[in-house]
Amino acid sequence: DAGITQSPRHKVTETGTPVTLRCHQTENHRYMYWYRQDPGHGLRLIHYSYGVKDTDKGEVSDGYSVSRSKTEDFLLTLESATSSQTSVYFCAIQRGDTEAFFGQGTRLTVV
């Protein structure tokens, strides 16, 4: 979706290193989300934000932190990456009352 940009698109990192993924929106939406997608599990919510500096945990938040200092940017940080965090990460924004629109994803490999 043209209104959401994720960076980087691909990353390989070593176990124990910190990693930050960025989600940038150009549409000024209040709600932003981070999901992970794994084979056999579908998409699962990690954290979400309902405004600047307002965030909350999702289903699989352990090992992750987030920050939102500006409306347009939502950052996901893995403080100390583990192999279980190898996944594809998707950012989403909420347009309207309920509809979520997703970015193109970041493929993260932890070796």
Add this chain to the structure above:
Amino acid sequence: EDQVTQSPEALRLQEGESSSLNCSYTVSGLRGLFWYRQDPGKGPEFLFTLYSAGEEKEKERLKATLTKKESFLHITAPKPEDSATYLCAVQAGGSQGNLIFGKGTKLSVKP
């Protein structure tokens, strides 16, 4: 516990062979049911939102319907370009946009 189950996991059709995908759900107060299409290496692409039992929505060869326990995505006379993974998700009443996803149905349409 809110839950979404999609069936079948995979479906192979010949071009022009109509069929349906199923999404059964249990949720504490349905706020919305969503269908997405996902192509390999890309983020989910929004298709439909359904809000109440009896509601139907159409887009080209796709038609989504909703009952109190399940939703169907009907594909009429599919073409090879309809090949993708179709995801179903629900949002519970009172949740702040958190979507509960099924694991998806992988559709292959052969010419």
